[in-house]
Amino acid sequence: MSLRLRLTLMLGSAFVLLWTLAATWMLYDLRNEMMRSLDERLGASARMVAGLLEQLPQPVASDGTRKPISAERLGIPNGLACQVSSLRGEVLARSHTAPGQQLDAERAGFHDQMIEGVPWRSFTLLDGELRVTTADRLDERATLGRSVLLAAAVPVAVALLGSLGLLWLGLGRGLAPLQRIREALTWRSADSLQPLQVGALPGELQPLVETQNQLFQRIAQALERERRFTGDAAHELRSPLTAIKTHLQVARMTQGAAVDQALANAEAGADRLQRTLEQLLLLARVEGSLDFDDGLQCTALEGARLAIEDAGPGGRERIELELPADLPAAPLDIPTALVVAALRNLLENALRHSDAHVKLALEQHGDLVCFSVRDRGPGLPAEKLACMGQRFWRSADSGGSGLGLSIVQAIAERCGCNLEFANSEDGLEVKLAVRLQPAG
Numbered sequence: 001m002s003l004r005l006r007l008t009l010m011l012g013s014a015f016v017l018l019w020t021l022a023a024t025w026m027l028y029d030l031r032n033e034m035m036r037s038l039d040e041r042l043g044a045s046a047r048m049v050a051g052l053l054e055q056l057p058q059p060v061a062s063d064g065t066r067k068p069i070s071a072e073r074l075g076i077p078n079g080l081a082c083q084v085s086s087l088r089g090e091v092l093a094r095s096h097t098a099p100g101q102q103l104d105a106e107r108a109g110f111h112d113q114m115i116e117g118v119p120w121r122s123f124t125l126l127d128g129e130l131r132v133t134t135a136d137r138l139d140e141r142a143t144l145g146r147s148v149l150l151a152a153a154v155p156v157a158v159a160l161l162g163s164l165g166l167l168w169l170g171l172g173r174g175l176a177p178l179q180r181i182r183e184a185l186t187w188r189s190a191d192s193l194q195p196l197q198v199g200a201l202p203g204e205l206q207p208l209v210e211t212q213n214q215l216f217q218r219i220a221q222a223l224e225r226e227r228r229f230t231g232d233a234a235h236e237l238r239s240p241l242t243a244i245k246t247h248l249q250v251a252r253m254t255q256g257a258a259v260d261q262a263l264a265n266a267e268a269g270a271d272r273l274q275r276t277l278e279q280l281l282l283l284a285r286v287e288g289s290l291d292f293d294d295g296l297q298c299t300a301l302e303g304a305r306l307a308i309e310d311a312g313p314g315g316r317e318r319i320e321l322e323l324p325a326d327l328p329a330a331p332l333d334i335p336t337a338l339v340v341a342a343l344r345n346l347l348e349n350a351l352r353h354s355d356a357h358v359k360l361a362l363e364q365h366g367d368l369v370c371f372s373v374r375d376r377g378p379g380l381p382a383e384k385l386a387c388m389g390q391r392f393w394r395s396a397d398s399g400g401s402g403l404g405l406s407i408v409q410a411i412a413e414r415c416g417c418n419l420e421f422a423n424s425e426d427g428l429e430v431k432l433a434v435r436l437q438p439a440g
Helices: 003-055 138-174 176-186 206-253 257-287 300-310 336-352 404-415
Strands: 081-086 091-094 109-115 118-127 130-137 319-322 358-365 368-374 418-423 428-435
Touching: 003 081, 003 109, 003 118, 003 130, 003 138, 118 138, 130 138, 138 176, 206 257, 257 336, 257 404, 300 319, 300 336, 300 358, 300 368, 336 358, 336 368, 336 404, 336 428, 404 418, 404 428
Parallel strands: 319 358
Antiparallel strands: 081 091, 081 130, 109 118, 118 130, 358 368, 368 428, 418 428
């Protein structure tokens, strides 16, 4: 079911319900007012006849009884029956519209009576020694009521149908921007990631289009990043594979010590290839949606020591750990595996570029713990500092794969950490600020 039809049914049902209730209320009041007006007409006619009787001379017979009065002299309105009778029940005057049977005039006021199988509504007025009774037929009242109700109901029905038609047209016009968005998406090619251009849109739909354009932009960036990553990875993996193949060919063609050297070089190339693949897998996991939260927590000191242990026997002795006196015991707000991987890559990068010791210092700044890794290398020019963290970027004299700092950058972005690169007095300094878990 389309949104337009659904809204029309919902709002149309509400309109029909409200209009029906309002029309029922109005027609009910109209019927009551009509019946009250007809009753007032009966009473007014009876009082008018009584006033005329007071002004007309009363004919009296020789025996002292009243003579009948001509009905034409009473001026009875058309459609009404009138009867004038004495207290003894003698009918003195009757209109030509009165029923053949005598009207019941014993009770004063309004009451209904059945005469010759026809229901009548009558009003009896006591005026001295006379009873003036006026009446009309209830079936004629019902016919008049149906005519009035029909005349009142037709405009209401027409207005209701017109409202539903206007509602359908208004919803179609109001939902036209959605139709334009749908058409713009339909006519786009499957691989198009350009921003969606629809034109003027209502304020409610602008955030939707902006969010969609942001999604297109993120998808385009992700695809571009993956294409660049695939190209760089293929290039980086081709070099060690070529070296391994070359050393194996040399080992096959030589003898003695040259064979051992070629095999050793091939093994070194295999180790480099394995390390590169491990770094690629870790980078893909960090940049993906894989969950690293294993339920374990570590403090800043524990994370630093685990990273030093992972640095290996050759580099563990060259790392100096500097701790403040007030180091917090609260756990870090980052998975243990990620903080250890980030610090390990920072330490390995520093060890690779320094022949001397590497310092790992910890400092607390409010709810942040700052890990500072400083080597005693030559440092980097300012223009090269901006390239730190890019995939497969490395200096000319580096033996690494160019993925270590990229992994640290990805971990920092994923966990909301702050990563800074700067030249110090005696080398390169990298600072990683990690937030502590809130108390409680």
